[in-house]
Amino acid sequence: MRSAAVVGTGLIGTSIALALRGRGVTTYLLDRDPEAARTAADLGAGLVGAPRTPVDLAVLAVPPQHVASALHEHQQLRLAEDYTDAASVKAKPQAEAAALGCDLSRYVGGHPMAGREQSGPLAAQGDLFQGRPWVLTPAAGVGRRAVGRATELAELCGARPVVMGHEEHDRAVALISHAPHMVASLLAARLLDGDESELQLAGQGLRDATRIAAGDAELWTDIVGSNARAVAEVLGEVALELRTVVDALRDLGSDAPERHLTSRAHLTTALVRGVQGRGRIPAKAPGGLRLSGVAAAN
Structure with a gap:
């Protein structure tokens, strides 16, 4: 993976971005709160703003209720070739994304099993996911490239990929x-x-x-x-x-x-x-x- 975009620069999103930057991945930071994105960039997590051309993978580091709408929005904008998320609930966002007509062949649900009680980019750590499970929930019909990139994301962050079904997760x-x-x-x-x-x-x-x-x-x-x-x-x-x-x-x-x-x-x-x-x-x-x-x- 050469390039990525992180949508949502809170604790999890910024930690992912820091880990990717540490592995040499060009990373773009997007957030509805510009100050949060700038703070993440100041920490060395990446570049503020959308890329000129689609990146390899976009990570939707947003709360569960916003995953489907974020996926739909950024697929329409051609932010990335493939997509994953970092939300801690999988079945409901998947169903909502299907209802919105998202291209689910390029989306793999994900959940890094790590966190802190603090929130926001200033609480982020580049090694937050080191040695931790990272759940992937690929649905039927998802492309092999998307699964491969979501798996590579977890590995670049130092995590252990774990494959599960949505409901099982x-x-x-x-x-x-x-x-x-x-x-x-x-x-x-x-x-x-x-x-x-x-x-x-x-x-x-x-x-x-x-x-x-x-x-x-x-x-x-x-x-x-x-x-x-x-x-x-x-x-x-x-x-x-x-x-x-x-x-x-x-x-x-x-x-x-x-x-x-x-x-x-x-x-x-x-x-x-x-x-x-x-x-x-x-x-x-x-x-x-x-x-x-x-x-x-x-």
């Missing part, structure tokens, strides 16, 4: 990213009711459990809302287990010792399942493996 990220973000946000929101003296006692455990809750609320509304059905399914299961834990704790705090033994068992079961589930998170997947799942995004 969305179920996976609901489990490992989107639902955890909502749980972290709900837990962090409880701190609004805490006294200052109580919050002074906060340790690293609370910071770890709520770190991702610091993400941009508008962006995450778009992400979670675009994957609503899959996220709701995971959170519904969490809610059922949480209800069991709440009931067990209320029993343990009551003056009904005949229920304490059973309630303690429920509590222990929940904690043991947590230990077991935490143990299933892979430390690192072997390079080049075509995984059926994806690692945590944050």
